[in-house]
Amino acid sequence: MRTSNFLLATQKETPADAEVISHQLMLRAGLIRKLASGLYTWLPLGLRVLRRVETIVREEMDRSGAQEVSMPVVQPAELWQESGRWEQYGPELLRIQDRHQRDFCLGPTHEEVITDLVRNEVKSYKQLPINLYQIQTKVRDEIRPRFGIMRSREFLMKDAYSFHIDQASLEETYELMHRTYSNIFTRLGLEFRPVIADTGSIGGSGSHEFHVLANSGEDAIAFSDSSDYAANIEMAEALAPSGERPAPAAELAEVATPGVKSIEELANFLGVNPASTVKTLVVAADNDSGLVALVLRGDHQLNAIKAEKLEGIASPLQMADEETVRRACGAGFGSLGPVGIAIPVIVDRAAAHLADFTCGANREETHLTGANWDRDCPLPRVEDLREVIEGDPSPDGTGRLQIKRGIEVGHIFQLGTKYSEAMEARVLDENGKNITVTMGCYGIGVSRIVAAAIEQNHDDRGIIWPASMAPFELAILPLNMQKSEAVASCAEDLYQRLQEAGLDVLMDDRNERPGVKFADMELIGIPHRIVIGDRALAEGNIEYKGRRDDDSRLVPMGDIVEFLREQLRP
RNA sequence: CGGGGCGUAGCGCAGUCUGGUAGCGCACCACACUGGGGGUGUGGUGGUCGUAGGUUCAAAUCCUGCCGUCCCGACCA
Numbered sequence: 001m002r003t004s005n006f007l008l009a010t011q012k013e014t015p016a017d018a019e020v021i022s023h024q025l026m027l028r029a030g031l032i033r034k035l036a037s038g039l040y041t042w043l044p045l046g047l048r049v050l051r052r053v054e055t056i057v058r059e060e061m062d063r064s065g066a067q068e069v070s071m072p073v074v075q076p077a078e079l080w081q082e083s084g085r086w087e088q089y090g091p092e093l094l095r096i097q098d099r100h101q102r103d104f105c106l107g108p109t110h111e112e113v114i115t116d117l118v119r120n121e122v123k124s125y126k127q128l129p130i131n132l133y134q135i136q137t138k139v140r141d142e143i144r145p146r147f148g149i150m151r152s153r154e155f156l157m158k159d160a161y162s163f164h165i166d167q168a169s170l171e172e173t174y175e176l177m178h179r180t181y182s183n184i185f186t187r188l189g190l191e192f193r194p195v196i197a198d199t200g201s202i203g204g205s206g207s208h209e210f211h212v213l214a215n216s217g218e219d220a221i222a223f224s225d226s227s228d229y230a231a232n233i234e235m236a237e238a239l240a241p242s243g244e245r246p247a248p249a250a251e252l253a254e255v256a257t258p259g260v261k262s263i264e265e266l267a268n269f270l271g272v273n274p275a276s277t278v279k280t281l282v283v284a285a286d287n288d289s290g291l292v293a294l295v296l297r298g299d300h301q302l303n304a305i306k307a308e309k310l311e312g313i314a315s316p317l318q319m320a321d322e323e324t325v326r327r328a329c330g331a332g333f334g335s336l337g338p339v340g341i342a343i344p345v346i347v348d349r350a351a352a353h354l355a356d357f358t359c360g361a362n363r364e365e366t367h368l369t370g371a372n373w374d375r376d377c378p379l380p381r382v383e384d385l386r387e388v389i390e391g392d393p394s395p396d397g398t399g400r401l402q403i404k405r406g407i408e409v410g411h412i413f414q415l416g417t418k419y420s421e422a423m424e425a426r427v428l429d430e431n432g433k434n435i436t437v438t439m440g441c442y443g444i445g446v447s448r449i450v451a452a453a454i455e456q457n458h459d460d461r462g463i464i465w466p467a468s469m470a471p472f473e474l475a476i477l478p479l480n481m482q483k484s485e486a487v488a489s490c491a492e493d494l495y496q497r498l499q500e501a502g503l504d505v506l507m508d509d510r511n512e513r514p515g516v517k518f519a520d521m522e523l524i525g526i527p528h529r530i531v532i533g534d535r536a537l538a539e540g541n542i543e544y545k546g547r548r549d550d551d552s553r554l555v556p557m558g559d560i561v562e563f564l565r566e567q568l569r570p
Numbered sequence: 571c572g573g574g575g576c577g578u579a580g581c582g583c584a585g586u587c588u589g590g591u592a593g594c595g596c597a598c599c600a601c602a603c604u605g606g607g608g609g610u611g612u613g614g615u616g617g618u619c620g621u622a623g624g625u626u627c628a629a630a631u632c633c634u635g636c637c638g639u640c641c642c643g644a645c646c647a
Contacts, residue, residue, distance in 0.1 A: 012596060012608065013582050017640050027581095037639065092646060108647090143571085143645060411647090480605050515607035522607095533606060543606095 001472065003508045003520075007044050009033075010520050020216045022454035023148030025463050029524045031450070038145025038153035045524060046450070048471035050156065053449050054135055056187050056468060057158045064180040066131040066160055071113045073137055077103035079112040083422045094141040106139035111419045111441065114161040118437070119425035125165045128427065128437065129173055133160030135446060147216075150407070150451045158444040163420075163437045165429060170438045174206060174414055177442045181210050181410050184444070189466030190453060193406065195221045196231040206414040210444075211406025214455035221406045222388050226399030233403065234305040236388040237395040240349035250356040250370030252339075257367045261334035263298040266367065270358060274298040277358040278351045280336035282325045282343070283307065284318040291320055291328050295338050295347040297354065300386040307385055310346065335360040338377050339368055345380035352382045407452040408445070415439040463525030464547050472506035473568050474498065475526040477518070479533040482511045490557075491532045494542075497561055503568060522547065528568060530560070 009030030018024040026032050031046030042050060058068065074096070080086035085093075086105075094106040107113070114132060122130065138157045145153050160177070164170040178194065185192040190212050197209040209232060211221055223230035231237075260266050267274045277298035285292045292313055296302060308315035326332050328343055337359030338345050351357075352373065361368045373379040392401045417436050419425070426434045450469070457464045467473070476498070478491035495507045506526060508517045514533075521529055531543040531552065542560045544567070545552035555563045 011581060016576090016582070019641080090646070140647080142647095144641095146641090408647090477606095483605075513605060513607085513609065515609080517608095518606085519608050531606080535606070 001506050003506065003510050006506070008520065008524075009043055009045075010523055018148065020147045020150070020455070021458060022150065022216075022451040025454050025458060025523075026148055026451065029463055032149060034148075038142055038151075040149055040152060040154075045471050049450050049465070049469050050447060052469045052471075053188065053446055054156070054158075057184055057444055057446060058135060060180050060184045060187070061133050061158065061160065064131070064176055066133045066162075068134060069114075069117075069132050070134050070136060071107070071110050071117075073107050073139065074104050075107045075110075075113055077105065079116055079423075080105060083112050083115075083419055085112070092140050092142065094139050108138055108140040109443075110134070110136075110159055111161065111415075111439075112423070115419045115423045115425050115439070118161075118163050119420075119423060122163065122425075122437075123427055125427050125429045125435070129162060129164045129169050131160055131162040131173060131177075133158060133442075148451060149447050151218075152447070155445065156447040158446055160442040162440040162442070163425070164439070165427065165435060165437065167438055170414055170416075170440050171206075174412060174440050177412050177440070178208060181412065181442075181444070185210060185212070185409070187468055188449065188453070189468050190409075190449075191456060192409070193221060193223055193230040195223070195406070196235050197411065208412050209406075209408050210410030210412075212409050212449070212452040212456055213404050214407050214452060215405055216455050217405035217407040219406050219408055220403055222392075222401045222403050224394035224396065224399040225402050227394060227396055229394050229396040229398070231395075233387060234303060236401065238303075238349060238384050238386050238388045239393050239395055240382075241353040245353050245373070246355040248355055248370075248372035248375050250372075252371055252376050253369050254361055255367055255369055256365060257335070258365045260365070260367070266358065267298065270367070270369065272358055272369075276354065276356070278338070278347075278354065280338060280341070280360060282320040282329070282336065284314040284320060285344070286312055286314045291324070291343045293329075293336065293338065293341055293343050293345045294385055295345060295351050295359075295380075296386050297348065297351045298358075300348065300350060300389070302385060303387040306383075310383055312344070312346070329362050331360060331362045331364050331366075335362065335364055335366055337362055337368060337371070338380065339371055340377065346383050346385065347380050348385040349382055350386060352379060407448065407455065409449050409452050410442075410444045412442045413440060415441050458525075461519070462523035465525040465527055467527050467568070470525065470527050472526050473504045473528060474506070474564065475521040475529040476505060476507040477514070477521065477529060477531045478507070478509065479514045479517075479531060481509065481532075484534050486537055487532050487534060490537060494530070494532070494560065498564065501561055501565055503564065528564070530555075530564070 011028045014024050015027045018027055030043050032040040032042055035041055077086055093108060096104050098104060135158045137154055139154055142151060142153050145151055162173045192210055192212050194208045194210050197207045220233040221230055222233050222236040257269055260269050263274050263277055263279055266277060275297055278295050279298050281294045281302055282291050283294060304317045307313055308317040322332050329336055329341055341362055355372055356370050358367055358369045359371050388401055390403045394401050417438055420437045420439055425437050427437055429435045453469060454463050476491060476495055478487050481488040481491055498505050527547045529545055536543050536554055540557045541554040542557055543552045544555050
């Protein structure tokens with residue numbers, strides 16, 4: 001391809017409404033253009049990248065034995081009513097009517113359609129397991145689209161659905177997909193982690209998210225510094241401290257703490273470490289009117305997801321309001337504590353391990369010091385309530401936890417029978433008995449990968465594409481070719497020969513000054529470039545530079561094709 | 571849905587307070603110079619100032635409604 005024939009839509013200035021670096025660079029490099037909020041046109045350069053990602057995903061899915069299908073974006077309401085999601089899904093489901101006023105939606109996902117297909121086509125256990133996938137545009141009417149292509153209303157997704165006669169078969173395919181995803185992200189050249197995820201409202205027994213590590217990621221993930229363990233931070237278990245709880249050493253004492261509300265104020269006021277205090281939060285119980293007190297170490301944060309999963313606690317988690325608390329406990333938010341409290345208490349593992357701690361006295365503006373479990377109040381029910389923090393021991397027993405941010409680019413689920421049950425997808429087993437099929441689903445955000453790759457691979461000059469997804473492998477920059485016959489003929493000759501050698505080449509034959517060409521090719525992130533200029537050419541040399549290299553090097557004209565072949569296809 | 575910001579040329583912005591002929595930089599076109607890191611000069615193209623209404627002799631500017639868009643939050647996956 002020649003730049004003179006290519007829509008190279010680069011921009012010098014950063015668009016004002018782009019917040020994250022990938023969004024800025026995608027606009028500046030001319031990969032995408034916004035049509036409306038959350039809706040983007042892919043320009044030729046961007047589409048090349050998208051297609052390369054898609055190709056790798058397709059190849060690896062095919063290799064796993066999955067079969068590609070293509071389902072409609074427009075889906076009839078009846079299917080969604082059958083699964084119950086027409087009501088459940090909410091306004092994110094973009095609904096439309098056709099000319100006969102029949103209800104349809106634009107598919108945010110395709111469980112209903114695929115389940116309908118399989119219940120009609122698959123009748124026998126002999127046809128299972130089967131794994132069907134597509135790479136297709138999804139529509140979600142996001143409340144707030146943001147970060148460009150990262151969270152848009154229309155996006156390209158690979159979604160696969162597997163069907164099984166039993167759980168064992170599902171788990172087999174689930175493991176296969178786990179490996180396939182790892183292969184895909186490895187081939188794409190991205191730094192990623194499979195993390196244990198919350199199964200959320202979908203339920204089911206197993207779920208992993210695949211995250212590309214990047215500072216701008218929307219999710220926090222915790223992983224061990226010396227094993228494979230990684231989990232969404234909501235899911236990471238906080239282990240109980242090891243060893244015995246220290247014996248009480250201090251006397252229980254009451255202190256007046258006027259105006260002290262937060263743990264920070266308490267620690268300053270009494271000159272104690274927040275880690276030797278406890279905080280007490282009050283939430284709604286799972287019966288109508290009850291309350292439950294949750295006790296955590298002062299320096300720890302409550303993990304709402306863990307809490308609401310516990311028996312006895314309302315889900316979703318509901319914090320009690322201060323008036324209710326005051327009536328039930330005798331004091332407001334800043335002065336609560338486990339000693340003598342009138343409502344059921346659940347204590348976090350770490351807080352349960354404290355001795356001589358400081359806590360609220362359940363009397364306004366009063367705290368207790370030197371409090372101890374079993375002596376001053378019974379040790380209540382102990383559970384894992386807190387958010388893990390960096391340095392905590394890894395739940396798998398190996399190493400310590402680090403916390404980084406990640407961008408979710410893949411998600412695999414063991415769905416179970418949620419959809420097959422509702423939509424009556426059954427097959428006959430070997431005994432001629434009807435069995436409801438068990439399902440798995442496996443998604444990859446293809447367009448989001450493009451943004452995630454940029455978040456992870458860029459510098460102040462622009463994008464640095466991993467070789468696997470670059471729009472072109474090599475840029476040829478002939479300098480002053482409109483004036484120099486030697487440069488022009490050498491460039492044309494090399495352009496021919498490199499194409500014949502099977503390389504995907506972009507030749508910048510525009511009548512632009514060198515600085516413009518350098519800047520553009522760096523901005524759009526072509527991994528390799530050669531410069532053809534009178535200076536080096538006089539010595540019979542071509543200049544080569546990798547996008548990440550600091551300096552260029554000279555390669556004799558006669559060796560250049562072979563040299564490039566080695567550089568690009570090691 | 572709540573709070574906040576912004577809508578003036580393709581992009582980035584000034585002008586709005588204090589009403590009086592629509593402006594700058596980049597980009598684009600032409601020509602000349604220049605030719606190894608977004609170069610220089612000259613001349614040009616391009617805007618019903620988001621939209622509807624109101625006030626006024628006169629509105630980008632003042633008033634009201636609406637729309638769009640971005641950020642924060644809530645919500646959701």
